[in-house]
Amino acid sequence: MQHIRAHVLVCGGTGCKSAGSKDIQLSFAKNLEAYGLQDEVMVVETGCHGFCENGPLVIIYPEGTFYCKVKVEDVKEIVESHLYKGRIVERLLYREPMSLEQVPSYSEIGFYKKQKRLVLENCGAINPEQIEEYIAVGGYEALAKAVTTMSPQEVIDEVKKSGLRGRGGGGFPTGMKWEFAAKSVSDKKYVICNADEGDPGAFMDRSVLEGDPHRVLEGMAICGYAMGADEGYIYVRAEYPLAIKRLRIAIEQAEALGLLGDNIFDSGFSFKLHIKEGAGAFVCGEETALMASIEGKRGMPRPRPPFPAVSGLWGKPTNINNVETFANVAQIIVHGADWYCQFGTERSKGTKVFALTGKINNTGLAEVPMGITMREIIYDIGGGITNGKKFKAVQIGGPSGGCLPENMLDLPVDYDSLIAAGAMMGSGGLVVMDEDTCMVDVAKFFLNFTQSESCGKCTPCREGTKRMLEILTRITEGQGVEGDIELLENLAKNIKETALCGLGQTAPNPVLSTLKYFRHEYEAHIKEKRCPAGVCEKLANYTITDACRGCGLCARNCPVQAISGKIKSKHVIDQAVCIKCGACMAACPFKAIIKG
């Protein structure tokens, strides 16, 4: 057997791929051959490492050297210097944003140090298109253990004991959900994996499917065994072509090895999986809408009860879990619930993957133990706020979640604390906002999303979110009137009480949480006709400071002749004439014009 002395792991996640990682991979092959290293160094395309901000990523083992933002032109140098001569290419190493220190090794980087990667453990470490690599790291051991040594009830009990809760948003105890479906008597049952990840900025499910698809298949098969289902669907957005491709390969390979299909491990348990591509409606992430969509109908939620565990897909008992939930199952079965319970808090066990985005240095995916504080996620893992700006708020839980202010930064991140604070875990989108963010504008952004993604079925969601958006819009345009805040609150309360599905019931959350923590910003917009963050264009006031040298460029660029002043003396803007286009500010060579 030939000896491989080094592995070059090239990230093949969607982020790195769009940044050109395929060409990098090809270039490695070419350069290794040029240096005669092709038999001792192996190039592996992996799934996502989560540190997408710094992609394309290349990691070289055994050292674990972590190269960032690698370009095709860099490959020759890496091969020659690192792999041929044994010298690390320092200029490509990661630099900590706060300390500016260079970190050579993958495990030493701040972004990874505080993470606890259970779900993502294989992402970036194995080739997702080779089932053998998954098996080599212990894959399908859990399925074998479950179907050959455990009864379905024992599996359910183990999952219940683990305290695993749904990672898709609601946080319902997974074991209980399985048990409901198991107790429904029917000749046919279904398992569905909800991979219709739609929250703006969330991409953890995609990464798991792209980087470690078998883990999800294994979790689904174990669920099928536990509840007595022999068929399952993975409902995945059509906008995730790479995930779909890797899922297809994974299903095919698992079937070829008898790990899916008939009579798995000779246990008499059979499990067949299908992929259903969703057409991109956000509401199809709601379980009843999702099932309608699989059935070929318009994706519209229906009232519950009956719950899917009683009457789900095609009227049969069905269990639906999200990708990340299924990805937790195999480890619980292999290592046991007690092992799993060591991670997390009393009522929120295990880890949660967050998608860090916004004004944060290390955007990407981070998996953390439940109970970690928001501050640790944002500062220790996320590397703090970009450009040294001041933190203002973090929006957590996607469009249904809420915005938390600075004094909540030490809040432990778990299901119940977040709900109590007016946000929610959601699928784990985490958008960090700095002092330049207008919170009314943020609420408007999320409400605009939910109102345009409303399925239109129930009145409060269809009509109510539209009216809320209208009110928010007029506030940001300086047309807000006394009573608008109360009207928003009243409407929000009634929408939460009356909407048919989770989308509508949670749609007002961004408004309510910003009203709770940033009410003064709303008041400034309405009463003082002022946007404190200077974001809302129609409320912006452009003023010329003493830095003005009187060059006249601003006056010449003003389309409405609102600026006057003598050459070489300070100019003035007539606020009554100004249309707030910002042309003056862009034209000023002395940064003498400010907006606020």
Added chain:
Amino acid sequence: MTMVNLTINGKQIQAPQGATILEAARGAGIHIPTLCYHPELRPEGACRLCMVEASGARTLVASCVYPISEGMVVNTNTNKVREARKTVVELLLANHPKDCLSCQRSGDCELQKIAADLGMRKIRFDGGARKAHTIDCSNPSLVRDQEKCILCGRCIRVCRDVQGMSVYSFARRGFDTIVSTAFENDLKDAVCTYCGQCASVCPTAAIVEKDDTEKVWAAINDPGKVVLVQTAPAVRVALGEELGIPAGSIVTGKMVAALRRLGFDKVFDTNFSADLTIMEEGHEFLHRLQNGGVLPMITSCSPGWVNMMELKYPELLPHLSTAKSPQQMFGAVAKTYYAEKAGINPADIVCVSVMPCTAKKAEAAREEMCDSGYRDVDVVITTRELGRMIREAGLDFANLPEEKYDSPLGAGTGAAVIFGTTGGVMEAALRTVAEVVLGEEIANVEYHDVRGMEQTREAVIKVGETEVKVAVVHTLASARKMLERIKAGTADYHFIEVMACPGGCIGGGGQPLPVNAEIRRIRREALFECDRASELRKSHENPEIKELYDTWLGKPLGEKAHSLLHTHYSAQKR
């Protein structure tokens, strides 16, 4: 039946297990307002008007879909519920045209009534209504105005679940959601049968019958025209509802009086031509039975049904009886036989019919319906439109005298009047066919085997030595199942009656609103009452029919009858 104990508004009640809160409440006489709910359609819980507080629920729940459970405590009028309910209505009103005063449904609009009942006095949202919808008046029967649509989805459900046509579905998202035909086509380009069931269940004026009353007024006020009117069997037991008289009242005589006072020159009865239809269709059936014709033969008097055949099952058209519907036979005879007899130039005749049906408007407009040499039927108005004309004319309907139809197209038998209910055409046909076959009078005229409200019924009727296998079907969804059986060769029948609408014409798309199973039942009972009260109960005994054949038409299926009273069908491509 297992009963469940629960408390609603402090009142202990029992309701059957599996019932919804709404059903339990209504059973106990507690009213909860609804909009998207319709007693005959699968509840969707979409409008969120029927929200109530229920113990054990996290939020308010939609009572139309939420099942009751033992010990449940429900409150329907707390401040929280009232506020939520009013917010829902307020949101609907904010997105609804404010033209109630000139709206076709003013006075019987469910949204208007709810707004009044709930005391809606102000709308806090001034963003306005979604616009940019053109009104679809592409066809002779129905008008759709999407601006008035509140997206309750009842039309979608009735068309899909009761009629099996699925003409409508939701399209687009959020605030832009609309009820749409495929490709947002006009109804004339959709697979619409014009049955009008959507208009029957629409709570607002988003789908209404096309109003043709102005055409009638114009004809009446034209001194150069002789305006004849015929009234369909099912109108006389429903018209009263339009005029403040309880459902099921037989108002035939007052209706005739009202029509005279409106200015019609002659008031005739579609019962006359229903008897004529039996003569032709009955003989056609016997002819097919005795000469190896295409069987089963299927009735053709329901135009919604004929449209469905032409749209969806053109290959089965030879099964349809070629006999025209009573409405069209009337028109053809009126402008020939009657014109001749009365010495009127048929060009001066305006033939109006009052029908329980919106599809009749389209039937009268069919190109080929001019065998008299003129348009056989000129204007069709529905029961609802006649009600409107009577109100407009200010007639004190309840106190009008009972008057009789004019002759010679005004006599009808008991067999004709039951055309208005499912099974009636079959029963009428059997009464005549049996006597024609046996050549003797049969004492019993009531065929209870074909009566009933099941959507598909079958019976074997002994006519002398012959066993006639018949089936009776109503609603297009059930009709479709029957057609599939015919295609599969498993429909072993000689004769099938099909009516497009639930219950037949008594539940037609042009009948007074609201319609439900109970109202249909009492309308139907009233028709049977008309039959029992008739001196003559078999079509072939109608003296005016006898005179028509003896003096002018010749024999059933004869040459003249063939050219005037029979038609042909062809596939409709849309």
